[in-house]
Amino acid sequence: MTTVSTHERERWRVTDEIQRVADLADWSGWVPFTQAVIQAPQTPGVYLARRGYGGTLVYVGKSGERRGMGIRGRLIIYSQGQAAVSGLGEAALDRALADRAWLLTRLAEVDSCRPRRTTSWAREAIRWTDLHLCWHSTESEAAATRLEREVLSRLGNYPLWNRRRGVRDGQLRATAD
Numbered sequence: 001m002t003t004v005s006t007h008e009r010e011r012w013r014v015t016d017e018i019q020r021v022a023d024l025a026d027w028s029g030w031v032p033f034t035q036a037v038i039q040a041p042q043t044p045g046v047y048l049a050r051r052g053y054g055g056t057l058v059y060v061g062k063s064g065e066r067r068g069m070g071i072r073g074r075l076i077i078y079s080q081g082q083a084a085v086s087g088l089g090e091a092a093l094d095r096a097l098a099d100r101a102w103l104l105t106r107l108a109e110v111d112s113c114r115p116r117r118t119t120s121w122a123r124e125a126i127r128w129t130d131l132h133l134c135w136h137s138t139e140s141e142a143a144a145t146r147l148e149r150e151v152l153s154r155l156g157n158y159p160l161w162n163r164r165r166g167v168r169d170g171q172l173r174a175t176a177d
Contacts, residue, residue, distance in 0.1 A: 017057045020154045021048070025136035025147060033126060036133040037079045043070040044144040046151060047135040049088060055132070059088050059161045062148040064141030071135050078126055081119030088131075089122055091161035096125035 025046070030053070031039060040047070049059040063074035074087070083089030096102045102125075109116060116124075138144040152162075 017155060017158050018048075018050075020158075021151045024150055024154065027134045027136050030132045030134045033075070033079070033129075033131040033133060036135070037072065037075045040072040040075055040133070040135055041070055041137040042068060042072050043137045044139075044141045045071045045135050045137040046144055046147045047071055047075070047133050048151070049131045049133050051132075052130050053132055055130075057155075057158070057160065058129075058131075059091060060148060060151050060155070061088055061162075062141075062144040064144065071137070075133070079123065081122035081124075081126070084118050084122035084125075088161070089126065090163070092129045092131070093122050093125040095161070096121075096128050099128075102128055 027048070028039075030050070032053075033049075036047075044062070044064050046060065046062045048057060049061070050057045061074070063071045067073065069076065077083045078087070078089045078092075081089070084093050106116075106121060106124075136147065138147060152160075
């Protein structure tokens with residue numbers, strides 16, 4: 001496995017789990033989720049998400065063609081709250097719903113006769129998670145699938161938000177106030 005240079009380590013804020021996958025592809029730099037929605041390519045590929053700048057890796061995802069929008073299209077769907085029951089959108093909403101302070105804020109909205117739609121809560125959950133992303137564009141969805149599998153394989157048992165890997169028996173660990 002190739003090691004990451006000091007310059008790359010600083011640029012990427014490389015943590016142990018990211019070091020394991022850094023040499024698999026020519027990854028973009030890390031950007032906040034709102035920037036990623038604008039900058040991500042309109043091609044198939046794999047994206048990595050971490051919480052906060054320099055935070056730990058929390059999610060590995062992939063996107064196919066998505067009607068010519070690729071990775072950007074998938075991120076747009078998350079940003080619009082239209083993926084509350086799949087992928088990163090579901091994972092973010094699950095964590096937000098397990099956070100007492102976040103949930104109390106949503107309940108206060110309901111108590112003050114300002115209930116919001118699920119898509120609004122899903123958008124708010126994505127904002128609340130403070131995600132930063134990087135990505136690698138691939139020539140096809142099949143290539144993206146292969147890269148995603150290799151990334152997940154390299155990460156081994158590293159705890160991720162990905163549905164098949166992080167949640168056991170539908171249980172999430174609740175967070176404190």
